[in-house]
Amino acid sequence: MSAKTARLMGLLTLALMIAALFMVFVYVPTEADQGIVQRIFYFHVPCAWVAFAAFALVAIAGIFYLWLGQQIWDDLAYAAAETGMVFCTLVLITGSIWAKPIWGAWWTWDSRLTTTLILWLLYGGYLLLRAMADDTSQVARFAAVVGIIAAADVPVIVVSVRLWRTIHPAVLVTRQGGHGLEDPRMVATLLVSMAAFTALFGWLLMLRFALLRARWRLECAARELGLAAAAAGDLR
Amino acid sequence: MNGFATILVKDLRLEARGGDSTITLAAMSLLILVVIVFALDPVGGARDAATAAGALWVALIFSGMIGATRALVAERRNGCTAALLLSPVDRATIYCAKLAAAVIFMAVAEIATVIVMVLFFNLDFDFRLARLATIVAAGALGFAALATLLTAIADRVRGGDLLLPLLAVPLFVPALIAGVRASTAALAGAPFMAFMQWLKILGAFDLLFLGAGYLLFEHVIGED
Amino acid sequence: MMEAALVEARCLDKIFGSSPVLRGLDLRVIGGAGAMIIGRNGAGKSTLLRTLAGLTRPSAGEALLFGRPSTDLPSNLRARIALVTHQSFLYPTLSARENLEFVAALYRVEDGRADVDGWLDRVGLRAVADERVRTFSRGMEQRLALARALLPQPDILLMDEPFAALDGDGVALVIDLVREALARCSAIVIAAHEPLALDGFSFYELVRGRLARPVNELSRENLRPFGA
Numbered sequence: 001m002s003a004k005t006a007r008l009m010g011l012l013t014l015a016l017m018i019a020a021l022f023m024v025f026v027y028v029p030t031e032a033d034q035g036i037v038q039r040i041f042y043f044h045v046p047c048a049w050v051a052f053a054a055f056a057l058v059a060i061a062g063i064f065y066l067w068l069g070q071q072i073w074d075d076l077a078y079a080a081a082e083t084g085m086v087f088c089t090l091v092l093i094t095g096s097i098w099a100k101p102i103w104g105a106w107w108t109w110d111s112r113l114t115t116t117l118i119l120w121l122l123y124g125g126y127l128l129l130r131a132m133a134d135d136t137s138q139v140a141r142f143a144a145v146v147g148i149i150a151a152a153d154v155p156v157i158v159v160s161v162r163l164w165r166t167i168h169p170a171v172l173v174t175r176q177g178g179h180g181l182e183d184p185r186m187v188a189t190l191l192v193s194m195a196a197f198t199a200l201f202g203w204l205l206m207l208r209f210a211l212l213r214a215r216w217r218l219e220c221a222a223r224e225l226g227l228a229a230a231a232a233g234d235l236r
Numbered sequence: 237m238n239g240f241a242t243i244l245v246k247d248l249r250l251e252a253r254g255g256d257s258t259i260t261l262a263a264m265s266l267l268i269l270v271v272i273v274f275a276l277d278p279v280g281g282a283r284d285a286a287t288a289a290g291a292l293w294v295a296l297i298f299s300g301m302i303g304a305t306r307a308l309v310a311e312r313r314n315g316c317t318a319a320l321l322l323s324p325v326d327r328a329t330i331y332c333a334k335l336a337a338a339v340i341f342m343a344v345a346e347i348a349t350v351i352v353m354v355l356f357f358n359l360d361f362d363f364r365l366a367r368l369a370t371i372v373a374a375g376a377l378g379f380a381a382l383a384t385l386l387t388a389i390a391d392r393v394r395g396g397d398l399l400l401p402l403l404a405v406p407l408f409v410p411a412l413i414a415g416v417r418a419s420t421a422a423l424a425g426a427p428f429m430a431f432m433q434w435l436k437i438l439g440a441f442d443l444l445f446l447g448a449g450y451l452l453f454e455h456v457i458g459e460d
Numbered sequence: 461m462m463e464a465a466l467v468e469a470r471c472l473d474k475i476f477g478s479s480p481v482l483r484g485l486d487l488r489v490i491g492g493a494g495a496m497i498i499g500r501n502g503a504g505k506s507t508l509l510r511t512l513a514g515l516t517r518p519s520a521g522e523a524l525l526f527g528r529p530s531t532d533l534p535s536n537l538r539a540r541i542a543l544v545t546h547q548s549f550l551y552p553t554l555s556a557r558e559n560l561e562f563v564a565a566l567y568r569v570e571d572g573r574a575d576v577d578g579w580l581d582r583v584g585l586r587a588v589a590d591e592r593v594r595t596f597s598r599g600m601e602q603r604l605a606l607a608r609a610l611l612p613q614p615d616i617l618l619m620d621e622p623f624a625a626l627d628g629d630g631v632a633l634v635i636d637l638v639r640e641a642l643a644r645c646s647a648i649v650i651a652a653h654e655p656l657a658l659d660g661f662s663f664y665e666l667v668r669g670r671l672a673r674p675v676n677e678l679s680r681e682n683l684r685p686f687g688a
Contacts, residue, residue: 226480
């Protein structure tokens with residue numbers, strides 16, 4: 001992955017972000033019920049999409065790592081996890097910011113937000129495992145396994161939390177059910193925002209991935225150096 | 237499944253020799269129940285199915301965290317994990333044996349807890365308990381499957397004892413939700429169909445983690 | 461045509477971080493032969509044995525048992541290898557007999573019961589057969605560990621410092637057992653920090669991550685003060 005690719009990605013992200021910001025704050029009309037605050041929806045939803053997609057990427061990269069044994073897949077998984085965590089945190093924060101003015105509560109236990117919270121805990125556990133196991137040679141394997149089972153669990157979590165919420169009448173009224181976006185401008189804004197945040201994720205992922213690859217190359221070089229030093233010692 | 241019975245019997249024997257540790261586990265489970273009663277102070281005390289179910293599952297998770305890992309942890313001494321890996325037994329078989337031991341340890345603690353819970357919450361010993369038993373058994377199975385896999389990892393990581401609950405609890409959420417709801421329904425005497433969907437989720441969860449554990453255990457078991 | 465080696469290392473590398481412990485190590489041991497590997501503490505003897513046994517993956521090169529990579533042995537071949545290290549592989553709260561019976565069952569030894577008694581006699585632990593291993597001395601544990609390893613009649617025997625902490629009788633026992641294993645056409649690899657005279661054994665020094673054949677004298681790096 002060259003610096004040039006990363007730079008291009010960065011520029012693309014910048015362009016899309018500017019477009020998205022313009023559309024969110026200028027172009028799109030204010031929603032009738034919720035007022036100005038509703039605009040945060042256009043940040044909240046793309047972040048959620050990215051958080052879940054990133055987690056799937058962590059798991060898929062983990063599967064490839066276990067299957068092929070190549071470090072590059074583990075680096076990809078780690079980069080995706082770190083980046084995805086950022087977006088997952090943003091979902092929770094924007095969700096809170098949105099909830100407070102609308103429902104008067106910092107947190108609602110509605111199904112989507114709750115599921116995202118659990119996803120956040122899973123991300124946290126994954127990253128903590130990485131941090132704690134970093135000095136073992138098996139860290140990549142452990143992380144891959146945890147990533148896989150966590151991602152496999154997510155659909156079950158989604159279903160169970162949704163059932164949990166519908167059967168129990170909500171103490172706090174839930175947010176609007178679907179994305180009932182009547183105005184085509186809203187749809188367009190959402191799509192552009194999705195693209196912008198996906199690009200942002202991609203760019204950050206590339207940067208992080210490149211760093212991990214560099215670290216790997218350093219480790220390989222250190223190993224080679226060790227071997228060479230030992231060989232030189234032989235000649236004495 | 238060569239070796240499954242051999243390892244399981246050995247683990248049960250070790251546990252029996254281990255100085256009343258399963259009894260201690262049951263006692264701990266009971267203590268947690270008591271703490272919850274004091275902490276939640278159920279209004280109208282008597283027949284509160286929801287609180288009883290909730291208390292039961294909190295006790296299940298806490299006792300499971302300790303009990304479900306005992307069998308695997310017992311191999312740490314004298315390099316016995318390496319010995320098992322060198323032996324002709326498949327790693328998946330080792331997983332099944334450790335899982336079975338975990339279920340048995342949890343079952344002992346859970347049976348004691350259910351009995352005491354019935355007494356504390358003034359419930360009745362009737363058909364509802366049979367349903368409850370099935371649900372709790374399914375939950376214990378899922379937790380054991382999950383914990384056995386995670387313990388294999390946590391054992392090899394420094395500070396891994398913290399890692400186990402951190403990973404296990406979020407992963408266990410669907411089973412927890414389904415288990416508590418199903419248990420509440422069972423205790424309240426609701427018709428069977430009413431909690432079918434929760435049983436389905438529990439079933440799906442168990443299948444998922446049994447399968448995942450069976451397939452992935454070999455990648456994480458080792459001695460370090 | 462060379463006879464097939466039971467234990468083989470080809471260009472074996474094992475690197476921890478940036479320090480290579482084993483470098484391009486080669487070894488061949490055929491059935492009925494033994495290799496004694498002499499090295500100082502920290503030379504990598506244990507690493508070599510663990511890698512040969514398949515407990516760790518080589519960083520490069522191959523560690524082969526029965527011609528197959530030792531990390532990927534099918535279970536029928538794993539039944540024919542044994543490893544003896546400073547860890548006893550014994551369960552402290554089980555008795556000597558129970559430990560051996562466990563191994564007999566695990567390795568599907570025919571006539572396990574009878575064999576267990578025989579081995580307890582052989583290693584001189586019949587009297588304490590039903591005592592828990594926790595109560596054993598180090599020497600007794602090691603004897604039991606030997607019985608444990610040899611009960612399944614392994615074709616490959618890997619031993620890491622088997623003579624350490626044994627008295628004269630114990631050492632004689634090990635030598636006897638090793639001789640029998642050789643007669644059975646097993647391949648044996650022993651790691652030690654001092655050489656011991658054994659028929660049928662080739663001697664190697666593990667120096668700087670490689671095996672070298674000392675002719676008569678040990679290298680400067682491996683000489684020990686006499687009596688140490």
